[in-house]
Amino acid sequence: MTDMTSWQHIIRTIGNVMIPPQCPSCHQVVSSDGICGECWSRLKAITTPACVQCGRGFDFDAGVSRCGQCLTQPPDFDRGIAAIRYNAMSKRLILGLKYAWRHDMIHILGRMMANQGASLLHQADWIVPLPLHWTRHFTRGYNQSAELARAAIKAAGVSPKTYRPDLIRRSKRTENQGHKTRQQRRQNMRGAFRLHADNACVKGASILIIDDVLTTGASLSSAARCLKAGGAKEVAVLVVARVG
Numbered sequence: 001m002t003d004m005t006s007w008q009h010i011i012r013t014i015g016n017v018m019i020p021p022q023c024p025s026c027h028q029v030v031s032s033d034g035i036c037g038e039c040w041s042r043l044k045a046i047t048t049p050a051c052v053q054c055g056r057g058f059d060f061d062a063g064v065s066r067c068g069q070c071l072t073q074p075p076d077f078d079r080g081i082a083a084i085r086y087n088a089m090s091k092r093l094i095l096g097l098k099y100a101w102r103h104d105m106i107h108i109l110g111r112m113m114a115n116q117g118a119s120l121l122h123q124a125d126w127i128v129p130l131p132l133h134w135t136r137h138f139t140r141g142y143n144q145s146a147e148l149a150r151a152a153i154k155a156a157g158v159s160p161k162t163y164r165p166d167l168i169r170r171s172k173r174t175e176n177q178g179h180k181t182r183q184q185r186r187q188n189m190r191g192a193f194r195l196h197a198d199n200a201c202v203k204g205a206s207i208l209i210i211d212d213v214l215t216t217g218a219s220l221s222s223a224a225r226c227l228k229a230g231g232a233k234e235v236a237v238l239v240v241a242r243v244g
């Protein structure tokens with residue numbers, strides 16, 4: 001243990017005595033950093049069988065690897081894993097992450113992503129958080145996908161050199177997609193991302209994009225299209241939660 005980490009440990013221990021750790025979801029006091037047992041039980045991990053392309057969990061094993069949606073209208077990313085199902089519980093954790101700085105939650109969610117998506121994290125040449133438009137980044141102060149990506153990389157023990165938040169940027173500020181149809185979302189996201197000018201490393205690379213929630217996958221698909229136009233061999237996505 002280096003001096004820095006032992007000091008951090010001491011400060012943390014003193015802090016825990018003075019302010020005991022609380023469950024980030026329900027604020028009940030817990031014995032160690034983490035979510036309380038009751039909140040844990042309401043999080044539903046997506047285990048196999050699941051669609052290998054979009055991460056959607058299957059209710060039963062029909063012996064297929066892709067969901068109907070990916071077979072008929074495949075997204076532009078090739079593979080995908082979601083750690084948990086999007087439900088009232090995971091929504092609360094993710095909203096807390098988006099609209100309030102909850103450092104404790106980032107590490108919990110990062111660990112979930114590392115556990116479920118270890119294969120994708122270890123196979124990627126580059127790991128890219130889905131960028132926010134700079135105006136949104138400016139008002140929020142941080143990009144939750146970037147924080148999640150860093151936490152997942154650390155938890156999975158992947159080299160931090162694979163982290164490339166600058167590889168793509170969001171060039172178009174898109175409005176809330178909540179009420180739009182699938183087709184409208186796709187249209188809305190057209191040309192929303194731009195490759196970094198210095199992008200030679202994209203050619204032939206296997207790239208993993210990280211985001212918090214996958215709903216229709218229109219934003220992730222658009223980012224994947226941009227990376228593939230730059231010559232990426234394969235683009236995968238890893239998210240905390242999958243809607244539907």
Ligand SMILES: [Zn+2]
Pocket residue numbers: 023024025026027028035036037038039040
């Ligand atoms: Zn709780």
Ligand SMILES: [Zn+2]
Pocket residue numbers: 051052053054055056066067068069070071
């Ligand atoms: Zn699918």
